[in-house]
Amino acid sequence: MPHVSDAPNPGTSPETLASIVCPDRLATPFGALDFFDGMPMPDTVTRSYDTLDLLRGIEAFLNCVPGASMVALRRGLRSIGVDSRTIGYTAPRCTSAPVVLTGNTETTYGMTFLALDEDGPTVIEAPGNSLCVVDDMWQRYVTDMGIAGPDKGEGGEYLFLPPGYEGEVPDGYFAVRPTTYGSWVLLRALGGTESLLTARIYPLWASADRPEQRFVNWAESDFNTVHANDFSFFEEIDTIVQAEPAESLDPERAGQLAALGIVRGRPFQPDDRMRSILDTAARIASGIVRTLAFKPRDPGFYHYPDRSWKTPFPTGSYEFLSAEGARLLDSRAVFYYFATASSPAMVTAPVGTGSQYAYTAEDSTGEWLDGGRHYTLTLPSGVPAKNFWAVNAYDPQTRSLLRTDHPYPSVNSQSEGVRAESNGDTVVHFGPTAPGAEQANWVQTVPGKGFFVMLRLYGPLESWFDKSWRPGEIVPA
CATH class of the missing domain: 2.60.40.1610 (Domain of unknown function DUF1254)
Structure with a gap:
């Protein structure tokens, strides 16, 4: 018997026609698009392709950050032999x-x-x-x-x-x-x-x-391993596409890159128009991913609903997958924009092995951390780390260790002289000057610069996973 659909027939009512036809003018964030009975006028053709290339460039940047990061890291290491x-x-x-x-x-x-x-x-x-x-x-x-x-x-x-x-x-x-x-x-x-x-x-x-x-x-060598945020980002990506097997990249990302002219076996030679669009796309995308990282809208990024500490693994998947198997694109972009090395040991390793991380760029009032101010962070007694714990400060521009007068912008359980309070809590101080005699517990910051903080636990214990132990917020002094 022929299949009979249970769906209602929409017919050709005015409401139905309005949902399928194209008006003579569409107002868009990229300018007006004009049509003659649904067919694009010459200016609309140009604007449509400029818009499409820009959007694909933005998406390609966000999806291909992991590869560009590898190219930049390898280039940086090669520069020092x-x-x-x-x-x-x-x-x-x-x-x-x-x-x-x-x-x-x-x-x-x-x-x-x-x-x-x-x-x-x-x-x-x-x-x-x-x-x-x-x-x-x-x-x-x-x-x-x-x-x-x-x-x-x-x-x-x-x-x-x-x-x-x-x-x-x-x-x-x-x-x-x-x-x-x-x-x-x-x-x-x-x-x-x-x-x-x-x-x-x-x-x-x-x-x-x-x-x-x-x-x-290379502990004290000044060299760069961070990918670009301008047109040259796409040249970094082309380096991988040309050197690696075509099947090593999934078809979706390969298709995005091919639409921009990045195809294995072909020279990447965009004209002036496309270079300008891709440069703009990279700059916009780098701004978007910073927003995703420091002000995520997905509640899964937050370790605790009432605190600012965040994780780039909202579902606990090192492959950035949801429970339904969908790729969490924002999560993947955020992690690889300011970190490297994803593995099960960083997310799902058994208690007492691997490592765990939490980061924040906000103080307890919700303001950005300011290198000209003084703050304290309280780590309650019993920090859940079998091996050791560490608190590091980073530059939000380079996502690298904050450069100060001290070469090691951190306080950790292996640091000489780090002192706990009488109740077992450890108080970490941040600020441009040392808080009296607490230098071993102090991370120097830079006036006029922001910073963000990462808590690391090596060999994390059960109280981290069940959240019975929680780090305090970073409190303005």
Whole structure:
């Protein structure tokens, strides 16, 4: 039998016609669009395509921040001599000199980028007692190594295989197959510099006679690893599109970029009109994502309904998925705009492993944090961190450690002299000058600049997850 629809027939009533026809003039935020019986007039054709290209440019920026961030980070590391067989590291710990997205001053970092197209299958010997993660060039999770990885913190040998690799896979390795030739390797050694320096990276073909490991200490180096907020952002994205397998990017984002002229195997050569539009798109999008980050409208961003502390993982998904499986586009854009390295260990790791984060740029009255004022933050006794906790201050422009007279803008449980109150609470002070004798508990700020604060918990405990322990608000003195 033929299918009979239960839907009512809308007919051709005036109301129905009004909903499907195009008026002769449409007022829009981009100017008026004029039509002749639904067909666009010449000025409307031009304005429509300018508008479409601008909107696609904005969306492409917001959706492709993870990739641009990887390109900028790799470029920055290469500028100081870190190639695919060199590990850049921080000894004894990272200062505010490098422009690195929300780096911390507590753990010893190691970083490099794989080049599987040049080196072939590559071995990484991960240090023990570490929190290491590998992301591909679109900053999608590849694997954890260390405490949250299959070696369980004992140290292990990981073999990274190029996309499409069909050769023999020898025994004795944790085999990993990234979707891109380039991958970012982040090594965080809880045992400090000595432990970090046990890490090794080399091509599989050199495993019988391993070369001496090269290291570059960048803790106090002034270099940039942050992506652009202008037209050159799209040139950064084109770098990945040209170098990586076409199938490594999902069709939706590939389609957005293709509409802008970024296609694998073709030169990206926008004319003056398109360059101007994309420059505007990048600047608008960078403003939008700052709004999303510092004043999110999704209540899921807030750790607590009555406090300003936020998380970029509103659903607890490192893949930025809702409970229904939809991609949370705002969440993904926010995280990758001011941070790096997404992994399950940062979101869903078992109690006592991995790490947890909360950030805020507001004081207890809802005003932006001002580097010319004095504030206090109370961390109640029993801070839920098995390994250690830290409070860092960041520059809202660069999203990197705040540059002050002191190279380490932080207070943490490993800092010498940090004092707790008689009741066990720890009070952290922020301001341009030290509050009397409380220098160990003080983070210096800069008059005339804002700042934001991030609380880090390494090895978070149950009272963090069940929210029975909560950090105080940042209170103006």
